[in-house]
Amino acid sequence: MTLNIQEMMQDIGRRARSASRAMARASSEQKNQALLHIAKLIRQKASDIEKVNLQDVERAKANGQDAAFVDRLTMTLKTIETMALGLEQIVSLDDPIGKISAFQKQASGIEIGQMRVPLGVIGIIYESRPNVTIDAAALCLKSGNAVILRGGSEAIDSNTLLAHIIQEGLAAANLPKDAVQVVATTDRSAVGEMITMTQYIDVIVPRGGKSLIARLMAEARVPMIKHLDGICHTYIDADADIAMAIKVCDNAKTQRYAPCNAMETLLVNQAVGQKVLPTLCKIYQDKGVELRVDDLTRKTLEENGFQNLVDATEDDWQTEYLAPILSIKTVADIDEAMNHIERYGSKHTDAIITNNKAQADRFLREVDSASVMVNASTRFADGFEYGLGAEIGISNDKLHARGPVGLDGLTSMKYIVMGHGEIRT
Amino acid sequence: MTLNIQEMMQDIGRRARSASRAMARASSEQKNQALLHIAKLIRQKASDIEKVNLQDVERAKANGQDAAFVDRLTMTLKTIETMALGLEQIVSLDDPIGKISAFQKQASGIEIGQMRVPLGVIGIIYESRPNVTIDAAALCLKSGNAVILRGGSEAIDSNTLLAHIIQEGLAAANLPKDAVQVVATTDRSAVGEMITMTQYIDVIVPRGGKSLIARLMAEARVPMIKHLDGICHTYIDADADIAMAIKVCDNAKTQRYAPCNAMETLLVNQAVGQKVLPTLCKIYQDKGVELRVDDLTRKTLEENGFQNLVDATEDDWQTEYLAPILSIKTVADIDEAMNHIERYGSKHTDAIITNNKAQADRFLREVDSASVMVNASTRFADGFEYGLGAEIGISNDKLHARGPVGLDGLTSMKYIVMGHGEIRT
Numbered sequence: 001m002t003l004n005i006q007e008m009m010q011d012i013g014r015r016a017r018s019a020s021r022a023m024a025r026a027s028s029e030q031k032n033q034a035l036l037h038i039a040k041l042i043r044q045k046a047s048d049i050e051k052v053n054l055q056d057v058e059r060a061k062a063n064g065q066d067a068a069f070v071d072r073l074t075m076t077l078k079t080i081e082t083m084a085l086g087l088e089q090i091v092s093l094d095d096p097i098g099k100i101s102a103f104q105k106q107a108s109g110i111e112i113g114q115m116r117v118p119l120g121v122i123g124i125i126y127e128s129r130p131n132v133t134i135d136a137a138a139l140c141l142k143s144g145n146a147v148i149l150r151g152g153s154e155a156i157d158s159n160t161l162l163a164h165i166i167q168e169g170l171a172a173a174n175l176p177k178d179a180v181q182v183v184a185t186t187d188r189s190a191v192g193e194m195i196t197m198t199q200y201i202d203v204i205v206p207r208g209g210k211s212l213i214a215r216l217m218a219e220a221r222v223p224m225i226k227h228l229d230g231i232c233h234t235y236i237d238a239d240a241d242i243a244m245a246i247k248v249c250d251n252a253k254t255q256r257y258a259p260c261n262a263m264e265t266l267l268v269n270q271a272v273g274q275k276v277l278p279t280l281c282k283i284y285q286d287k288g289v290e291l292r293v294d295d296l297t298r299k300t301l302e303e304n305g306f307q308n309l310v311d312a313t314e315d316d317w318q319t320e321y322l323a324p325i326l327s328i329k330t331v332a333d334i335d336e337a338m339n340h341i342e343r344y345g346s347k348h349t350d351a352i353i354t355n356n357k358a359q360a361d362r363f364l365r366e367v368d369s370a371s372v373m374v375n376a377s378t379r380f381a382d383g384f385e386y387g388l389g390a391e392i393g394i395s396n397d398k399l400h401a402r403g404p405v406g407l408d409g410l411t412s413m414k415y416i417v418m419g420h421g422e423i424r425t
Numbered sequence: 426m427t428l429n430i431q432e433m434m435q436d437i438g439r440r441a442r443s444a445s446r447a448m449a450r451a452s453s454e455q456k457n458q459a460l461l462h463i464a465k466l467i468r469q470k471a472s473d474i475e476k477v478n479l480q481d482v483e484r485a486k487a488n489g490q491d492a493a494f495v496d497r498l499t500m501t502l503k504t505i506e507t508m509a510l511g512l513e514q515i516v517s518l519d520d521p522i523g524k525i526s527a528f529q530k531q532a533s534g535i536e537i538g539q540m541r542v543p544l545g546v547i548g549i550i551y552e553s554r555p556n557v558t559i560d561a562a563a564l565c566l567k568s569g570n571a572v573i574l575r576g577g578s579e580a581i582d583s584n585t586l587l588a589h590i591i592q593e594g595l596a597a598a599n600l601p602k603d604a605v606q607v608v609a610t611t612d613r614s615a616v617g618e619m620i621t622m623t624q625y626i627d628v629i630v631p632r633g634g635k636s637l638i639a640r641l642m643a644e645a646r647v648p649m650i651k652h653l654d655g656i657c658h659t660y661i662d663a664d665a666d667i668a669m670a671i672k673v674c675d676n677a678k679t680q681r682y683a684p685c686n687a688m689e690t691l692l693v694n695q696a697v698g699q700k701v702l703p704t705l706c707k708i709y710q711d712k713g714v715e716l717r718v719d720d721l722t723r724k725t726l727e728e729n730g731f732q733n734l735v736d737a738t739e740d741d742w743q744t745e746y747l748a749p750i751l752s753i754k755t756v757a758d759i760d761e762a763m764n765h766i767e768r769y770g771s772k773h774t775d776a777i778i779t780n781n782k783a784q785a786d787r788f789l790r791e792v793d794s795a796s797v798m799v800n801a802s803t804r805f806a807d808g809f810e811y812g813l814g815a816e817i818g819i820s821n822d823k824l825h826a827r828g829p830v831g832l833d834g835l836t837s838m839k840y841i842v843m844g845h846g847e848i849r850t
Contacts, residue, residue, distance in 0.1 A: 202824075365542075
């Protein structure tokens with residue numbers, strides 16, 4: 001790394017740390033005022049944003065990026081309005097900062113409580129969607145944190161303009177501009193510095209594809225709120241409502257293929273294979289979903305006239321397809337299903353379809369995933385659907401925040417002790 | 426590292442992961458039965474434990490270890506009974522596992538709750554005190570975790586015997602013996618393997634001196650619950666009750682010198698320097714505490730006839746003495762005090778002495794430490810004093826558990842979703 005990049009990042013870190021103290025003190029009114037001002041500016045400057053974004057888009061096209069990439073990069077008047085609405089939605093959320101739990105008086109006389117406080121400085125490392133600049137910054141501000149944003153080089157012009165708009169909004173509410181800083185370089189070594197400067201950044205939230213996350217996991221010293229894989233399972237139990245199983249499993253796989261909470265592996269109890277697989281797999285094949293199956297599932301399906309089945313390999317059980325491909329395994333019972341999930345799952349989201357309360361309770365308690373569901377589509381694993389109001393990401397780690405992460409995940413609880421001159425004896 | 430050690434550690438990890446599933450399912454009764462059985466065995470085998478411990482002690486003496494080291498290593502009938510009592514105390518604590526928050530119904534119809542579950546596998550890396558083997562294992566078991574214990578090589582015989590006793594207790598309650606394993610080698614590369622086997626260990630709790638923690642921090646890939654330094658401050662405000670300030674600051678420094686929650690730096694508002702410093706510093710000097718002071722403090726003290734004052738250097742403000750040495754600075758106001766704590770503190774425990782509610786509130790909200798206190802001795806930062814019933818350690822990190830860590834810190838909350846066939850639209 002060049003010394004310049006290191007110095008630049010250290011300077012950004014110092015400014016963020018300093019600004020974080022003012023953010024921790026800021027009132028809810030001040031923070032909301034800043035967010036509303038940013039929303040107003042975004043609407044006022046919508047055509048400027050479009051124009052600047054077009055520079056990024058043209059460059060991406062000139063560099064030969066594919067249509068999906070360009071699509072993610074492109075901001076329209078509609079996506080710009082969505083950003084403004086998102087800001088207003090975050091204004092409407094409760095401010096978690098400063099909330100104090102009930103005090104508990106101890107034998108010594110001291111009273112112990114816990115106060116919700118910001119984490120301090122959040123680093124966001126993200127890829128092409130420039131709207132993340134607004135969405136992520138807004139969540140960090142509302143939760144009283146400073147934030148350092150490192151978007152993809154492809155969106156640098158859009159991100160830099162959005163950062164200026166945010167800083168203008170901060171200034172209008174008498175908050176420090178340094179509370180939101182965009183790393184204005186396309187030099188990749190800036191990321192390496194960011195994920196190791198533990199003195200200035202309290203947590204990194206990476207938003208991007210698996211290769212980005214894997215690289216950061218290998219090198220980061222700053223803790224991360226993240227997930228690598230979303231290998232989500234649905235297990236159809238012997239006591240499932242068959243019509244419900246078909247409806248939910250169709251939705252879990254095909255409503256959208258790309259999200260991390262889409263189902264990748266279907267586990268079917270052998271007692272209901274004949275009842276559920278033919279109808280469900282007809283739906284999948286009609287929608288163009290490739291089926292990769294174990295021997296028992298193949299047998300059931302071939303008896304019912306199915307063709308074009310692929311043998312599932314060991315790799316299939318541990319692959320997040322994010323595509324119209326589904327692996328299917330017929331299992332003897334809930335234990336085989338849970339063993340499969342333990343061995344191949346990614347601790348993201350797993351569901352059981354059953355009307356048997358005892359089986360549901362075992363699944364809920366024993367499956368070690370961030371979200372465990374009964375009779376619902378795995379696609380519900382999402383901050384908005386869980387009522388968090390917004391989402392900075394999804395964690396499948398076990399420490400700190402687990403599952404969809406909203407404002408609370410960007411805070412911590414510190415102990416506060418009210419004494420009256422007590423001493424320890 | 427030799428391949429043998431690596432293979433051994435991987436095998437221990439696999440066994441622990443497997444046992445952790447049975448532990449997660451275990452009932453409170455089963456876990457308590459195991460703990461009570463271990464307490465009974467410890468009392469029955471007290472003289473065996475003493476005898477085996479003597480081997481460790483003799484070896485330590487032969488190796489020329491100092492008296493303090495030998496003292497920490499030595500188990501007496503009294504410390505053995507304390508272990509048994511500690512087990513019974515952990516039995517009396519509420520089992521956190523399986524507790525479910527209130528369900529919140531969402532617009533889609535799904536109901537969202539959170540269930541408290543074990544982290545999975547905890548790794549404990551500790552130094553000479555063999556009682557940690559029992560204390561730490563008991564907390565991990567009660568919270569439904571499996572545990573891998575790596576004590577110091579100096580205590581290997583004591584630790585191995587205690588592990589056998591624990592495993593006998595587990596078996597008596599029909600729990601897997603692999604839920605508690607002691608790494609039975611003195612090869613230091615076992616630690617290197619342990620702190621990087623992220624697939625088998627969910628969190629490491631290091632218990633030991635600063636050099637141990639620093640080494641683990643540099644190399645660990647498994648997340649840790651830990652603190653490095655305890656540079657604790659007390660700020661005596663202009664509106665302090667002077668008698669209370671003297672009593673509390675005497676206690677915070679001199680009740681014991683070695684704990685991480687002992688005060689290392691005293692900050693005094695200049696308005697009360699004349700009232701508080703002479704009386705308080707007389708107490709310190711009478712107890713043999715060396716005073717390292719800034720110019721203003723020196724001036725105040727010399728005007729009152731003090732001698733033997735040392736000039737505080739930049740190093741002093743950032744040193745955890747753990748000894749009868751105190752650094753003292755006279756400050757203009759609460760802002761200078763909080764700036765000093767922000768710059769030099771370790772985010773462990775900091776206190777203000779004041780009768781001014783506004784100043785107390787600012788200090789509570791703005792000081793970014795795991796424990797922030799008003800009118801109490803920093804020595805209270807402790808799991809027992811906070812009513813947690815027990816303590817696996819103290820964290821001054823901000824993610825997950827912060828401050829004294831009890832049973833809850835060894836668990837996480839997963840989302841549980843109760844549906845009725847809902848699909849996402």
